[in-house]
Amino acid sequence: MKIKLQSRSHERTGHFPRNRRSFSPEYAIDIRRFSYDGKKDVLRDIRFTVEAGAFIGIVGHTGSGKSTLLSLLMNFYPIQEGGIQIGGIPISRISRGIRAGLIGFVQQDPFIFADTVANNIRMELPLDQDAIVEAAQQAQLHEMVLGLPHGYDTMLTEQGKSLSAGQRQLLSLARTLARKLRILLLDEATANINSHTEALVWKSLMTLRSKVTLIAIAHRLGTVKDADQLYVLHHGHVQQSGTHEELMAREGLYKHMYELQHQGEFQLGWNQGYSPAR
Ligand SMILES: Nc1ncnc2c1ncn2[C@@H]1O[C@H](COP(=O)(O)OP(=O)(O)OP(=O)(O)O)[C@@H](O)[C@H]1O
Ligand SMILES: [Mg+2]
Structure with a gap:
């Protein structure tokens, strides 16, 4: 089966306009309120910027709004209050073709x-x-x-x-x-992959570091540990942000989640270092 080409030629090539190189694709995110159905808010008061070339990790429990946030970074849905800009241009005003030549999205269940x-x-x-x-x-x-x-x-x-x-x-x-592309959005892109292959994928992704903007949702917190900045979503808002080290130095959701995921290893370390009397 041949894939149908429905877009215009400049959209097909996915090239940004002539000034593409001088364009710095930083994100300015200001979501005051987002809802799918206009009733229940799924995201609120999410405000941060992502510099071009940064590596950002988005973590949080299931249903906290991570995928929703990435889909808004792709302009899949209109935002009720607030907005998102790329390089100072409101994302809703960037044509679909230009967006496709700028941002790549690896979804949870790809087509x-x-x-x-x-x-x-x-x-x-x-x-x-x-x-x-x-x-x-x-x-x-x-x-x-x-x-x-x-x-x-x-x-x-x-x-x-x-x-x-x-x-x-x-x-x-x-x-x-x-x-x-210059911006990569990864939604649990390696969630179904064994940890050996996952480590190899991340190793090659890290060769792109600082050359592309990488915004990654990760279920396994270890994969985004080295991010320049982590955002911890909880019920649709940013509960915590910081580097891994900063977040581990505070009592809070991130430290709790990280410790839960690594409990096995901690237990091992604890047992190795300490033998209780029989
Ligand atoms: N297309 C949609 N229409 C309506 N509600 C949705 C839609 N997608 C997600 N939701 C709801 O929005 C909330 C946030 O979902 P989202 O998928 O963004 O969470 P998540 O953090 O990515 O979760 P997970 O870790 O399970 O992938 C949930 O309550 C979910 O039911
Ligand atoms: Mg999700």
Whole structure:
């Protein structure tokens, strides 16, 4: 199946206008109130800026509003009160094509087309095989693809059911990386991947550090520990923010969540250092 091209040519290429290089894509986020149904507020009073090239981690319990926040950074929904700007331009006034050439979004459950692996990475871009392989290597997908019956020419079934959830995520990541965008939004992009592969993915993502703006939601807090700034969402607002070290130095939600996730390791350390009398 060929993917239909519905956008205009400049939108297809995904290139930002001529002044793209001089454009500094920093985010200015000022969400005073956001609601899906106009009744129940899902986000409120979220105000922070993200400098171009920063690495930001978004954490918080399930349902706290993390994915909603990222979808607003993509301008998927109008904000009732407040707004988001990129490089001083309200996001709602940046055309869809320009946004697509600027921001990549790896969602929790990515969409896979009934087409070859290569075309699922390439999508509408005129990428050659080398560019596709490079993106797949960066996303730690390459080895898996080599193991498929026809490698990059293997046909995937509708919705990618022939791939595991983790493989779908890596494919979506490769697709996004192939675009060499300046802003990457990752929504639990490595949640279904084993911890060894996850560590490799993050290692290659970290080679992009300071070259791209990276805003990542992470269930496993360890993956965003090195972020320049972490935001801890709780019931739709920012309960805490700071670096990992700053947040661990305070009693609060982050420290609590981190300790819960690492309880096993702490327990081990404690047992190793101390042997209670029998
Ligand atoms: N498309 C939608 N329409 C209506 N309500 C939604 C929609 N998406 C999310 N919500 C609601 O908004 C709130 C925040 O959800 P969101 O998906 O942003 O949380 P999250 O922090 O990403 O959770 P998780 O860790 O489980 O992914 C929840 O109460 C959820 O039910
Ligand atoms: Mg979510």
